[in-house]
Amino acid sequence: KNQVEQSPQSLIILEGKNCTLQCNYTVSPFSNLRWYKQDTGRGPVSLTIMTFSENTKSNGRYTATLDADTKQSSLHITASQLSDSASYICVVSANFGNEKLTFGTGTRLTIIP
């Protein structure tokens, strides 16, 4: 069964600090992995997308890594801001033609001043 697991479930850090969120997946055949940011009560917004051959991808203060051999990904946030408070969802796409996505349950990040 295709699964995406994320850790930690929730995280609280001080404004200005860095943090790293983890994602492990068992989706096969792998097509790509995405990280989404979801503010409370809103739809997810894409941060990064990586294919099998990509090891790292940055989007401003967000840097995602992918190890396709161990089926692990991480999202590193540097110099956190209050607006980073949100859920971060790891999403893996299986290459079945319909590009159906398997979502993780997310990491709830809270930035405190």
Place this chain on the structure above:
Amino acid sequence: DTGVSQDPRHKITKRGQNVTFRCDPISEHNRLYWYRQTLGQGPEFLTYFQNEAQLEKSRLLSDRFSAERPKGSFSTLEIQRTEQGDSAMYLCASSLGGADNEQFFGPGTRLTVL
């Protein structure tokens, strides 16, 4: 704003009533997806359209649920005889398809069944 809109944003209904949600995708996107998200969980796939054709439906989509995309543009999701367990956020996403098939999500419709 991703360019995908959903209406209404919030819906409160009594158990047993029917509800209908609308999704307007990004205009040139030929793929449209419906997801359901409950509190503290990631979105779960319900169904998807390629143009006007409904190509896949999840087992989560019971016979009380029906989705349409009559002209390959906007889509509607109807829930008949709502149950309290239907309370969730219903998300719509659209994409162009292709190699990375990035899906752009709407803001969602929050359904509360009393």
